[in-house]
Amino acid sequence: MADVAVPSPAALDSERLSVESMSLPRLALRRLFRRRSAVLGLVILGFLTLVAVFAPVIAPYDPELPLIGIEDVKKREAPCIHALGCPLDRPQHLLGTDGNVRDFFSRIVYGTQVSLFIGLTTVSASIVIGTVLGAVAGYLGGWTDNILMRLMDVVLAFPQLILAIAIVSMLGPGLQNALIAISLVSIPAYARVVRASVLSIREQDFVSAARALGASDAHILFQRILPNAITPLIVQATLGIASAILEAAALSFIGLGAQPPTPEWGSMLGAERNQVFTAPHLVFFPGIAIMLTVLGFNLLGDGLRDALDPRLAQSGVKVKA
Amino acid sequence: MTRQPLLGRLLSGLALASLVLAACTPAATPTAEPQPTQAPEPTAAMPAFEPMKYEAPNCDYGGQFKTIEAVDAYTVKFSLCSSDVAFPAKVAFSAFSINDSAYLESTGGTGDLIEKPNGTGPYRLDSWDRGNQIVFKRFDGYWGTAGIPETVVFKWSAESAQRLLELQSGTVDGIDNPGPDDFAVIEGDANLQLKLRGGTNIFYLGMNNTYPPFDNEKVRQAFAMAIDRQRLVDNFYPAGSQVASQFMPPSIFGFTQEVDWYEYNPDEAKAMLEAEGVLPGFKTTITYRDVVRGYLPNPGVVAQDIQAQLAAIGVEAEIVVMESGAYIDAADRGEINGFHLLGWGADYPDATNFLDYHFGEGASAQFGEGFPDIWAALKDGASRAEAADRYPFYVTVNELLKQHVPMIPIAHGANGAAYKADVEGGYASDFGAEQFGRMNPGGRDTFIWLQNGEPSGLYLADESDGEALRAGEQVMESLLAFEVGTGKPIAALATDWSANADLTEWTFTLRQGVKFHNGADLDANDVVLSYVVQWDAAHPLHTGRDGSFTYWSGLFGKFLNAPPE
Numbered sequence: 001m002a003d004v005a006v007p008s009p010a011a012l013d014s015e016r017l018s019v020e021s022m023s024l025p026r027l028a029l030r031r032l033f034r035r036r037s038a039v040l041g042l043v044i045l046g047f048l049t050l051v052a053v054f055a056p057v058i059a060p061y062d063p064e065l066p067l068i069g070i071e072d073v074k075k076r077e078a079p080c081i082h083a084l085g086c087p088l089d090r091p092q093h094l095l096g097t098d099g100n101v102r103d104f105f106s107r108i109v110y111g112t113q114v115s116l117f118i119g120l121t122t123v124s125a126s127i128v129i130g131t132v133l134g135a136v137a138g139y140l141g142g143w144t145d146n147i148l149m150r151l152m153d154v155v156l157a158f159p160q161l162i163l164a165i166a167i168v169s170m171l172g173p174g175l176q177n178a179l180i181a182i183s184l185v186s187i188p189a190y191a192r193v194v195r196a197s198v199l200s201i202r203e204q205d206f207v208s209a210a211r212a213l214g215a216s217d218a219h220i221l222f223q224r225i226l227p228n229a230i231t232p233l234i235v236q237a238t239l240g241i242a243s244a245i246l247e248a249a250a251l252s253f254i255g256l257g258a259q260p261p262t263p264e265w266g267s268m269l270g271a272e273r274n275q276v277f278t279a280p281h282l283v284f285f286p287g288i289a290i291m292l293t294v295l296g297f298n299l300l301g302d303g304l305r306d307a308l309d310p311r312l313a314q315s316g317v318k319v320k321a
Numbered sequence: 322m323t324r325q326p327l328l329g330r331l332l333s334g335l336a337l338a339s340l341v342l343a344a345c346t347p348a349a350t351p352t353a354e355p356q357p358t359q360a361p362e363p364t365a366a367m368p369a370f371e372p373m374k375y376e377a378p379n380c381d382y383g384g385q386f387k388t389i390e391a392v393d394a395y396t397v398k399f400s401l402c403s404s405d406v407a408f409p410a411k412v413a414f415s416a417f418s419i420n421d422s423a424y425l426e427s428t429g430g431t432g433d434l435i436e437k438p439n440g441t442g443p444y445r446l447d448s449w450d451r452g453n454q455i456v457f458k459r460f461d462g463y464w465g466t467a468g469i470p471e472t473v474v475f476k477w478s479a480e481s482a483q484r485l486l487e488l489q490s491g492t493v494d495g496i497d498n499p500g501p502d503d504f505a506v507i508e509g510d511a512n513l514q515l516k517l518r519g520g521t522n523i524f525y526l527g528m529n530n531t532y533p534p535f536d537n538e539k540v541r542q543a544f545a546m547a548i549d550r551q552r553l554v555d556n557f558y559p560a561g562s563q564v565a566s567q568f569m570p571p572s573i574f575g576f577t578q579e580v581d582w583y584e585y586n587p588d589e590a591k592a593m594l595e596a597e598g599v600l601p602g603f604k605t606t607i608t609y610r611d612v613v614r615g616y617l618p619n620p621g622v623v624a625q626d627i628q629a630q631l632a633a634i635g636v637e638a639e640i641v642v643m644e645s646g647a648y649i650d651a652a653d654r655g656e657i658n659g660f661h662l663l664g665w666g667a668d669y670p671d672a673t674n675f676l677d678y679h680f681g682e683g684a685s686a687q688f689g690e691g692f693p694d695i696w697a698a699l700k701d702g703a704s705r706a707e708a709a710d711r712y713p714f715y716v717t718v719n720e721l722l723k724q725h726v727p728m729i730p731i732a733h734g735a736n737g738a739a740y741k742a743d744v745e746g747g748y749a750s751d752f753g754a755e756q757f758g759r760m761n762p763g764g765r766d767t768f769i770w771l772q773n774g775e776p777s778g779l780y781l782a783d784e785s786d787g788e789a790l791r792a793g794e795q796v797m798e799s800l801l802a803f804e805v806g807t808g809k810p811i812a813a814l815a816t817d818w819s820a821n822a823d824l825t826e827w828t829f830t831l832r833q834g835v836k837f838h839n840g841a842d843l844d845a846n847d848v849v850l851s852y853v854v855q856w857d858a859a860h861p862l863h864t865g866r867d868g869s870f871t872y873w874s875g876l877f878g879k880f881l882n883a884p885p886e
Contacts (some may be wrong), residue, residue, distance in 0.1 A: 016813040064628045068552055075556055075622075100629070132516065173642070189592070219803050255611065260625045260640050274482040279503040 031307035038303020044296030061103035107263035119241035130190025138198030152188035197229030240298035355437035383879035391845030404824035417873035418797035430862030435778035440797035470760025501559035515750035530689035541726035547590035561735030575672020606659035615736030616664030655686025678875035783865030
């Protein structure tokens with residue numbers, strides 16, 4: 001890969017020395033922090049996490065409260081920032097107000113909570129189900145494998161978003177149903193990754209050894225094989241959160257996801273889509289927020305993949321040899 | 322994906338096959354045999370005209386019609402069970418446009434009748450590319466003033482920003498309902514012109530009284546006090562809109578100065594709801610369709626503000642968005658629990674268009690059970706010839722509506738249409754019935770109109786959405802028409818009309834030499850059958866798109882031979 005830094009011989013020497021004395025996770029972390037893009041991803045996500053956790057402190061207004069009759073503001077007002085010259089007698093709204101005269105900044109801030117929640121819950125749910133399915137399929141093989149994997153192929157045969165829309169239309173619109181739909185459609189990705197790892201790991205000697213010692217199938221699968229198959233799953237999950245957030249935003253944009261007045265970025269974009277010329281800030285900022293979050297997860301995911309991939313590490317050593 | 326697994330392939334094959342099947346089915350339906358009626362073949366043997374006559378056994382069935390008969394080839398007589406001063410205005414309305422009787426029979430009252438309307442109007446349907454556009458061509462055999470542009474194209478987009486963008490970029494000649502925030506943009510653009518409609522509409526918050534706690538009049542009255550209508554109009558409606566004091570818009574007969582709505586009083590509303598045991602802990606829904614209409618320019622935003630207003634008195638309301646057609650159908654069938662956002666634009670300038678349609682004896686189940694005291698007052702109001710005699714009954718109706726609160730009237734929304742500056746004769750009809758044949762699109766031979774939505778069908782008897790009516794009105798004509806500007810009934814397919822003294826017998830003399838687009842001649846039997854298939858619920862041609870014929874029952878009461886409820 002072009003972006004793999006080629007360290008100086010001296011640095012590599014010291015790395016090889018330390019490599020031998022380091023555990024795998026620490027090694028991976030160290031490789032991760034060497035990547036500027038991964039660090040940027042981590043910084044973005046760290047920032048977003050802080051915003052989500054401290055949203056009640058950061059947001060100056062209730063994100064769901066129309067300010068009609070409470071303050072002298074109109075709907076869809078442009079941002080008013082006192083530090084940037086907005087008259088002091090005007091109430092400060094960092095990102096302006098939306099069509100319902102709610103503080104847009106507060107809604108964006110609270111939207112972080114919703115988006116991170118969506119990403120984490122959907123991916124956790126689909127990881128659990130996907131891992132079990134993939135592990136069982138890979139370990140047992142035969143017709144179990146065939147049935148499970150063909151089932152996954154069927155799900156994969158539909159475009160993810162279209163399938164999610166179909167599921168939500170069936171279950172009825174709402175954030176909870178959107179989460180279920182997104183989880184369901186992302187299961188095959190995890191099942192396939194886990195199955196592939198399990199297939200290669202189950203042939204290794206330590207598995208045969210465990211079997212020879214009389215360990216049960218469940219023990220071998222969950223105690224021996226899975227912990228060793230986790231690496232690709234972490235990468236897949238990190239990238240998966242990004243696409244889950246995007247899909248949830250898309251569902252909300254077309255009105256199938258989070259329902260008003262929940263401050264969800266996708267639905268905020270959708271609600272103000274007709275104001276793209278008259279009040280561009282109302283579509284600009286949720287768009288930026290979605291982009292930033294997805295970018296954060298993608299950068300981190302790419303970094304993790306590089307850091308956790310043993311082949312890339314070897315190639316680094318080969319340079320010197 | 323490079324490798325397509327077997328099962329995946331099988332499934333996609335199945336899906337494809339079902340799609341193909343679905344696409345083929347409608348083509349098969351129109352072949353259904355048209356049922357024989359008592360009408361003779363009108364075009365078969367030319368000489369003898371056999372006049373049709375339909376008669377109700379008596380007036381007890383609850384509808385307004387007694388007989389509909391062809392007196393001779395060019396005279397039609399309607400006998401009514403009760404007098405009706407608005408009868409000319411009603412027959413001028415496009416839901417009662419005239420079809421060729423042979424075409425009605427050949428289509429079985431549905432199918433092609435909905436997709437390929439055959440009227441007498443200045444334009445004929447050339448093609449309808451579902452999901453994309455409808456193309457109308459000038460009809461050369463038209464009896465009246467020929468349309469100016471040779472081709473009129475209807476397109477649609479639900480997004481006001483897109484409509485404006487297409488108008489600015491010049492790909493369309495006119496758009497309906499520019500977004501309220503865009504009014505200033507259009508007025509400031511020398512290439513565009515803005516035409517306003519006069520708020521001849523009503524936006525209301527409906528409640529269905531068959532679902533508890535909305536079956537309790539006190540509860541409905543409490544909600545009437547809980548909604549700050551002024552705040553909705555001030556914040557979310559364009560300039561020129563008015564807060565509604567009643568269901569009737571001020572510019573239309575039937576508006577009564579004497580009646581004013583409840584004062585906004587959330588504290589008292591809350592206390593009343595608590596007294597009735599509804600609060601605390603009441604959860605409900607606010608249902609709407611996400612389409613812009615003149616009466617509701619900001620549906621999503623208004624729904625959310627009403628949600629916030631209800632939250633302020635402790636009512637938790639979930640917002641439900643439905644597809645437009647499904648929403649109207651569900652509302653008419655009385656299936657919507659909770660609040661629903663709906664409105665009405667005038668079709669003709671009379672109280673009957675607003676009040677009888679919604680609250681008359683034949684009204685849909687939108688508000689649940691009807692109110693017999695309102696029915697009686699409406700009947701009295703429609704049966705007097707002089708406006709001064711009718712007026713007191715509408716005061717009563719509006720007072721009763723305030724007492725019963727089947728809905729909360731909120732706003733009369735200002736709205737309009739915008740055209741390119743070079744369009745001559747561009748106007749915005751107060752009744753949403755723009756005739757594009759009257760407009761000259763800067764000398765171009767095609768006029769392209771961009772409205773909010775695609776018509777569900779063009780058999781206007783079974784449509785109630787303005788998007789469908791406007792498109793159908795380019796093709797179809799009624800006995801009378803509305804004068805542009807005033808809305809007064811004027812001659813169209815009928816040249817003369819008269820009534821007896823007590824307004825129960827109406828005779829129309831048809832224009833001679835009028836041709837339908839399929840070449841058939843207009844005669845009195847066409848008029849009789851066009852009315853009868855709507856009137857008689859047992860008629861084999863009483864089918865339509867979904868068979869609800871809401872305008873008929875709304876304006877003329879119950880159907881003849883209506884199935885028992």
